[in-house]
Amino acid sequence: MIPEPIPEPRDAESEAQPLDAYSQAVSAVARELTPRVASLRVRQRGREGSGSAVTFTADGFLLTNAHVVGGARGGQAAFADGTTTSFNVVGTDPLSDLAVVRADGDTPGPVTLGDSDGLVVGQLVVAVGNPLGLAGSVTAGVVSALGRSLPTRSGNAVRVIEDVIQTDAALNPGNSGGALADSRGHVVGINTAVAGIGLGLAVPINSTSRRIIGALMRDGRVRRAFLGLVANPVPVPAALRERLGQRDALRVADVVPASPAARAGLRRGDLVLTAGGVPVSQAQSLQRLMFAEAIGRPLQITVLRNGAMVDVIAEPTELDAEHA
Incomplete structure (x- = not known):
């Protein structure tokens, strides 16, 4: 009996099945962004913290979360x-939870910053981080909500991060400061927090955040007006x-107690229609008004309360350390 020939061994590449479109999109984003996302280590008050950061210029500027760097002046x-x-650390803006740092040595080429204003609920997004030096932490999901506000508290200090992106792309410890990208690999957000089981939040990259980033690079800080509202978009x-x-x-x-909004008489449940005579339909609409030129100037706000239109006058103050 003639023995059957031993089959030639097959390499893994020849056995590989073509990737479906979803997998192709996610893996392409991972290849593009993983080299450009750094793991950060900072030390302050005798304790070490960590997070991720995204290279966004060719000369070594990286974007991360303000809460990742905290009060540190530098790190690795x-x-x-x-x-x-x-x-x-070049500058931090706790209100947006954004920070800019600059590397002393060479860095990989920059990512492409996108525009979160074009996102829609249900759109594919990919979260890329570098937690604790474990390069290439990649998760994928969809945009589950837009225009959220994220209030955070530390002792008596209150911080409100406006217009965040909510996704179901899981965030791992150390992913804060990493990239949230669309299917083209354009970074549309900076991951900032875990909102609950299976939910993550990201600071959007849009015209407002670009203005913040520019101020941090130029001045090391953002002079902001403070109103003290946490609000979410809803249909009229x-x-x-x-x-x-x-x-x-x-x-x-x-x-926020004792804030300009509270002194003006704004209440939980009010429906804010206009601010400064301009319709507000999303958190960013209000956030765009809260820069240096609004400090100390009367701001008329029209709200719908119990079926009646009510006008109030608020006078934003300069954001201080207590509310940052």
């Missing part, structure tokens, strides 16, 4: 290819839409 950055370099009641010519407004979820 490590990239997926084994490159390590020290960095200095159908009976009023045609009369107001406005489909969405902001529902007040919380008012």
Whole structure:
């Protein structure tokens, strides 16, 4: 009996099945961004902290979360290819939870910053981090909500991060400061927090955050006006839409005690329709007004309360350390 020939061994590449479109998109984003996302280590008050950061310029500027660097003045950055370099903190803005740091040594090429204003609920997004030096932590999911506000508290200090992106892309410890990208690999957000089981939040990259980033690079800080509202976008009641010519407004979820909003008489449950005579339909609409030029100037705010239109005058103050 003639023995059957031993089959030739097959390599893994010949056995590999073609990737489906979803997998192709996620793996392409991972290849593009993983080399450009650093692991950060910072030391302050005798304790070491960590997070991720995204290289966004060719000359070594990286974008991360303000809460990742805290009050540190510098630290160490490590990239997926084994490159390590020290960095200095250029500036932080706790209200947006954004910070800019600059590497002392060489860094990989920059990512492409996108525009979160073009995102839609249900869109594919990919979260890329570098937690604790474990390069290439990649998760994928969809945009589950837009325009959220994220209030955070530390002791008596109150911080409200406006217009965050909510996704179901799981975030691992150390992923804060990493990239949230669309299917083209354009970074549309900086991951900032875990909102609950299976939910993550990211600071959007849009015209407002670009303005913040520019101020941090130029001045090391952002001079901000403070109002003290936590609000989420909701539809305007159908009976009023045609009369107001406005489909969405902001529902007040919380008012910071003793803030300009509280002194003006704004209340939880108010529906904010306009600010400064301009319709507000998303958190960013209000956030765009809260820069240096608004400090100390009366701001008329029109709200719908218990079916009645109410005008109040708020006078934003300069954001201070207590509320940052």
